[in-house]
Amino acid sequence: MSGERCDALIVGGGPSGATCARELRRAGLDVVILDKKTFPRDKVCAGWVTPLVLQTLEIDRDDYADGRVLQPISSFRSGMIGGDAVEVDYAEVVSYGIRRCEFDDYLLRRSDARLLLGEPLKQMERREGEWLINDRLRTPLVIGAGGHFCPVAKQLGARVGSGEPVVAAKEIEFEMTPAQRQACRVDARRPELYFCRDLKGYGWIFxxxxxxxxxxxxxxxxxxxxxxxxxxxxxxxxxxxxxDIDHRFKGHAYLLYAHGNRPLIDDGVLLIGDAAGLAYPQSGEGIRPAIESAVLAAQTLREADGDYSVARLAPYRQRLEARFGPLETNDYSMIPDGLRQRLAAPLLKNRWFTRHVVLDRWFLHVHQPPLRTAA
Structure with missing residues (x-):
C-alpha cells in the first residue's frame, strides 16, 4: 500500500466497518480498513437481514443474488426446546438469509477503501494528536469495528473477556449432501427458533x-x-x-445493547457494531444495529469536519440513544423478566404472541422505522 497516512483507519472489515468506510469514502475521505483475516473469511452466523437492512445498505437484491445466497423468508416456526411449536406465515417476504462469508466480502469489496487484510492491529500509539498504527501508518481517526474482542475497544478501556455480561453462542453452517437435503425437514423459507426452558437463550435452525x-x-x-x-x-x-450431522461447532461472544457500558468515544477514536456492544437485547441479532451504527458514526464524523475531539464525537452517542434507547440499564436479561415466570410456556405457544411480540418486535423490529428512506 502506497503512502503512510490516511484520513481514517477502520479496524475490522465486517458489515459495520465496510459500511462506515463506504460512507466516509463518499464524503471524500481516504479510508484504510485493517483486518487480521483475509476475505472471503469463514464467519458463521445465523445470517438474516430484513428488507430495511438491504435498503439502508442500498443493495440491489437481483445484483446481490447473482452467485450468492439470498434466501427469502416468509414464515417462522417457534416454540420451546422439547415442546410444541407454532408456525407463523406472512403474506410477504419479511427477511432474507445470507451467508456471512459472501455478505461480508461483498460489502468490503464495494467499500472503495484501501484494504490491509491479513494484518492484525499490533500497535496503536498516540503521537502529536494522531495515531501511529503498527509503526507505519498515521491517522487522525481510528474506528473500532473488530467485533466483541476488538483491540480498539481494549484501547478505550473495555473489560474485554473479563466481567462483561456477554452472550455466548456456538453454531455451524455447512453444505448438506444430497441425502441430507432430502432428509432435512426444515423449510428454507421458514427458519425455526426454539427457546431454552430457563429462557436464558434460544437455538435455531435455518x-x-x-x-x-x-x-x-x-x-x-x-x-x-x-x-x-x-x-x-x-x-x-x-x-x-x-x-448423521456431526460437525464441530464454532463459538463467539457478543454484548447486548446497553449491557456492557463500553466507552464509545475518545479523542480520535470511536467504536461501532459489536465492538461497541450493540446487539439487540431480545434476540441478540447484531447485523442491523452494526450497520446502522456505522451510518450514524459516519454522519457524526462528516459533521466533525476533521476535528475528532471528544466534544465533536459526542453526538454519536446521542444518535445511538435516539435510535436504540438509553445506553445504560440494570436489566441484563436477553428475555424480559416477565417471560421468566410460569406463563412463559403458554405465551410461547400462542400464535398471536409469537407473531406480534417474539417475531415482529424482538426479531424483525417492524416497529422501528428505516434509518434512511429509499432514494
Missing amino acids: RKGDYLNIGLGREDNHRLSEHIDAFMDWLKASGRIPA
Whole structure:
C-alpha cells in the first residue's frame, strides 16, 4: 500500500466497518480498513437481514443474488426446546438469509477503501494528536469495528473477556449432501427458533438453499456445550434434521445493547457494531444495529469536519440513544423478566404472541422505522 497516512483507519472489515468506510469514502475521505483475516473469511452466523437492512445498505437484491445466497423468508416456526411449536406465515417476504462469508466480502469489496487484510492491529500509539498504527501508518481517526474482542475497544478501556455480561453462542453452517437435503425437514423459507426452558437463550435452525445453519446462544456460557448437545439430540429425535450431522461447532461472544457500558468515544477514536456492544437485547441479532451504527458514526464524523475531539464525537452517542434507547440499564436479561415466570410456556405457544411480540418486535423490529428512506 502506497503512502503512510490516511484520513481514517477502520479496524475490522465486517458489515459495520465496510459500511462506515463506504460512507466516509463518499464524503471524500481516504479510508484504510485493517483486518487480521483475509476475505472471503469463514464467519458463521445465523445470517438474516430484513428488507430495511438491504435498503439502508442500498443493495440491489437481483445484483446481490447473482452467485450468492439470498434466501427469502416468509414464515417462522417457534416454540420451546422439547415442546410444541407454532408456525407463523406472512403474506410477504419479511427477511432474507445470507451467508456471512459472501455478505461480508461483498460489502468490503464495494467499500472503495484501501484494504490491509491479513494484518492484525499490533500497535496503536498516540503521537502529536494522531495515531501511529503498527509503526507505519498515521491517522487522525481510528474506528473500532473488530467485533466483541476488538483491540480498539481494549484501547478505550473495555473489560474485554473479563466481567462483561456477554452472550455466548456456538453454531455451524455447512453444505448438506444430497441425502441430507432430502432428509432435512426444515423449510428454507421458514427458519425455526426454539427457546431454552430457563429462557436464558434460544437455538435455531435455518436452511439457506443447500446450506444448513444450526446454533444456540445463551446469556452465559455455563455448560453451553451441554445445552447444544441436548438441542441437537432433540432436533434429531424429532426428525427436524438428518441424524448423521456431526460437525464441530464454532463459538463467539457478543454484548447486548446497553449491557456492557463500553466507552464509545475518545479523542480520535470511536467504536461501532459489536465492538461497541450493540446487539439487540431480545434476540441478540447484531447485523442491523452494526450497520446502522456505522451510518450514524459516519454522519457524526462528516459533521466533525476533521476535528475528532471528544466534544465533536459526542453526538454519536446521542444518535445511538435516539435510535436504540438509553445506553445504560440494570436489566441484563436477553428475555424480559416477565417471560421468566410460569406463563412463559403458554405465551410461547400462542400464535398471536409469537407473531406480534417474539417475531415482529424482538426479531424483525417492524416497529422501528428505516434509518434512511429509499432514494
